[in-house]
Amino acid sequence: MPKFRKKPVEIEAIQFTGDNVDEIWDAFGAAGIYGPTEKNPDHLILTTVHGDEAPARPGDWVIPDGKPGTFYPCKPDIFAATYEPVNEETCGPECSEMHTETGRCEIARNR
Structure with missing residues (x-):
């Protein structure tokens, strides 16, 4: 049976530290990235490509998802295993x- 390797894809990403929301907004714009707020003081809320909201906690990577204003969070261990x-x-x-x-x-x- 033939085997296939996934083509390498370059992405842009910033690791959320809990204190760098301005850096994330400067890089990606503020549309689709909300917080931290009084209700959610320890994480950001990201708008996904499906219109859902996903939390990004300190340590998670914020990755644009192709459509403007949409993102997804990626846990540090998964990011390290997937990207270089x-x-x-x-x-x-x-x-x-x-x-x-x-x-x-x-x-x-x-x-």
């Missing part, structure tokens, strides 16, 4: 591989 930091530099137009932490991709290493 991206080094945005590439070797050049012939290279679609992102650089490794050493600063060299496979194409550069074989030059």
Whole structure:
């Protein structure tokens, strides 16, 4: 049976610390991100792509969900297992591989 690998997808995300709501609003805009409030002093409320509300607690990652003003929270352990930091530099137009932490991709290493 053939096997398939999920294509890598780059995302933007900010980890909510409990004190950085202004940073999140500056990056993504305030639409769809509410709180903390007196009723919910320890978390944000995110509007999801389905129109529901989802809480983002300190430590959770806030991730835009494609449609403007919609987001989803991601627990830190799931985020760490799913995503890795991206080094945005590439070797050049012939290279679609992102650089490794050493600063060299496979194409550069074989030059």
